[in-house]
Amino acid sequence: MKKDRLLAKWLNDDLSPDELAEFEASPDFEKYRKLKDYTAHLEVGDLDENAMLSNILSQKKAAPKVVPLYKKWVFRAAAIFVLALGITFAMKVLVPQTETADFGKKTTFSLPDNSEVVLNSGSEINYKKWNWDNNRHLELKGEAYFRVAKGRKFEVQTNLGKVTVLGTQFNVKARKNRFDVVCFEGRVKVNYADTQILLTHGQSVSFENGKQIKTVVSLTQPEWIGNEIAFYKENIRSILDEVERQYDITIELNTKDTTSLFTGKLPANDLNTALQIISTTYHLEAKQVSKNKIIFDGK
Structure with missing residues (x-):
């Protein structure tokens, strides 16, 4: 201090x-x-307060920047549009895609790698577009014919088994307890329970109720593509279920299910002929009680 x-x-x-x-x-x-x-040499001049105040007051104040209302609306609309565009893109790419074929109809569509799929009546496929080329995986309910573009592994998952290929043409059918795979070109690997089978051109495999069934193929594409329904050692209930899907009708069977297994073809575009073949084979009488309902009674 x-x-x-x-x-x-x-x-x-x-x-x-x-x-x-x-x-x-x-x-x-x-x-x-x-x-x-x-x-010691520094000097401070006298402060002229009045002159300073006059100088400040004489300066023009900067006018505030005003954005017209219509410009604000345009900016807001543009922002909403960009947001909606982003949401739409995410919905198309990230959200799983679903393709269906209603009863009585078939659906043809292309996957992101230009692989072609034909869905049979009463069938559904789910897949994701995102990163498809590196993860070619889809889920099938029902029956579909595939023409797969060459690329990475291509997987078809069903509730009964899985089919794995690279580039080929094949048919997969998973209905109730019946699982059928037919290879028309290339090679396919079939996984069913603990069984793994490799199929090549012209080969097929079928499983029903956990048991493998021997089948023979001599076609270049599935019969249903050409409006025919083919069966190989199938019971009457399976046959009627498929007829219901192809014609979008309901069939009632008023007789005990026969144990006889049917191997043959039915037309998918001529209901009367299909009903006559079933009636003759199983000794039944078909009655059309309404536009979309058929009843089979035993003779």
């Missing part, structure tokens, strides 16, 4: 001889002397 008081008196040239001698003997004196010498 004494040191600060001596410094203040020294700056004002107000020290007594004894105080001056004491201050000059202090270790910081030389630093203070140089500082006083450097600032």
